[in-house]
Amino acid sequence: MELTTTTRKVLGAGALAFTALALSGCGADFELAFGEDGEGTVETRVFDVEDFSSVDLDSFVNADIMVDPSQPPSVSFETNPNLFDNLTVDVKNDTLRISMNSVSNADEARAIIVVPSLESIDADGAVSVDVVGVQESLIVDADGAVDINIEGKAGEEISRLEISADGATSISAGDVTATVVDVDIDGASSVDITATDSVTGSIDGAADLDVAGGAEVDVDVSGAASVNDDWFFGSD
Helix, strand or coil: CCCCCCCCCCCCCCCCEEEEEEECCCCEEEEEEECEECCCCCEEEEECCCCCCEEEEECCCEEEEEECCCCCCEEEEEECHHHHHHEEEEEECCEEEEEECCEEECCCEEEEEEECCCCEEEEEECCEEEEEEECCCEEEEEEECCEEEEEECCCCEEEEEEEEEEECCEEEEEEEEEEEEEEEECCCCEEEEEEEEEEEEEECCCCEEEEECCCEEEEEECCCCEEECCCCCCCC
16 A cells, blocks of 8 residues: 555554563573564655654664755655554654654664755664755754764855764764754763864763864763864774
């Protein structure tokens, strides 16, 4: 059945869950996994969506986001055909929201997103995101096992980048140059940035922040966190 609706309702209830129970000392290991396995050849389906400028990704979703002012917004998704019933794609309050629920394994679970202007990204859970073409100020909020790579438009500098990272998040934003960067980093997160004027905020836990671009760095550091403001991208 072809999917071209603005909102894809989740037909299966429940949440993505991997639950492992290990019993030591009794000679037995038990693993409990709840969720549906992907079956069949991976398909790409297109979703009709309203205009949006923010993206919210959750639960077992990867995404390629291209920012292109000359293109209208578009969303397609690649996964096993039986898992589309577990997928939610909708737009609310100018935010594109994508999530997969009750899935334990998939050959692919990737959104391909084109947006004329991107204001913010919110990622939660086991999510991987590649963003290219950032040309304006951007807010990034990530929590969990999130991996985000951000690239700007060649030769251009954005005015402001705000990053909030927690859990085991990795954010690589060294390829987008920002005038001002504000960070709030915690957990075992790792963030790299390029800033030309100032970097402010806080870092805690076992997190680390690498800064290039020559900006003045005024970041509160606590716990076992570290800030390296002499870091050079691409160096050995």
